[in-house]
Amino acid sequence: MLHVKNISFQYNNHKEVLKNLSFQLAPGEHLCVMGESGSGKSTLLKAIYGLLDVKSGELYWKDQQILGPAFHLVPGMEFFKYVAQDFDLMPYTSVEENIAKFLSRFHPEESKHRTNELLEVIEMKAFAKQRVKDLSGGQQQRVAIARALAKEPEMILLDEPFSQIDNFKKNSLRRKLFSYLKEKNIACIVATHDGNDALSFADKMIVIKDHQILAQGAPKELYQHPKEHYVAALFDDVNDIMIDGENRLLYPHHIKAVDTSEYHAVVKNSYYKGFSWLIEAELKGQSIFFQHSQRIGSGNVVYLNFSTIPN
């Protein structure tokens, strides 16, 4: 179990970047850390890996305390792996050599098998012999993930792991990687801006705002019943609307254009989304967004119905 107990941290003479963070993660569990840029996600990952000396609080993995560079000649806990936003690969050696670097030279067959297994996970078999230097940013990112997994860590920390990977590859890579981690019971913490990483693949989610935990729980729960606009906005466009004297947070698919209703709005723009259109309209002086099957011309009046959020 990872125990993060009331940790706080600040870089030299700067204001606190982590303020009193506490949470737990069981072996094999998958956590997403979300929050706006600069909120402290990367700093949290570094603290968990043991790259920083926290100002107060404690971190434990099982019975062992995670300590920073002041206590270790080579910082970073050996049973974790951390993939930073710069991938730190060996540019002039091949993809397969990069992955096999930390595997035993005394068991070449086993090392080869493991490297192939990981090349499969990151969908890079065809690039095994290529020099890392000649790969795209997204391909290098995938090699960095495979290399981190080579020695089967107990937990992997991934900082924006799909930031450079195109949508075409991203979805299948996500599915392969996260099911591989579950299969091997490797715990995982992912810092991400992408709500899909949390909704489809995480057991738990933490939302950081102003360097503190604003919300934590199961992603589905935080998505369906967000208490703050900030949390809902991590997943989709969100409308903050007064209905019957009550302030409600609604996603575009919660609002429907109907034949008649006491709420009418004037359409300002329609944005094509492929499966549907996102309509921007003005309701009582406020901009709102709702989903609709067709484009609606600007200036049209629409009547709106607000659905209740399902459990």
Ligand SMILES: Nc1ncnc2c1ncn2[C@@H]1O[C@H](COP(=O)(O)OP(=O)(O)OP(=O)(O)O)[C@@H](O)[C@H]1O
């Ligand atoms: N080495 C450093 N020295 C001083 N300040 C730093 C250092 N690294 C990060 N910071 C500051 O700490 C704050 C949190 O940065 P961090 O990289 O943890 O945020 P983040 O949530 O991961 O952002 P992003 O999503 O953009 O990667 C920022 O204000 C940043 O400027």
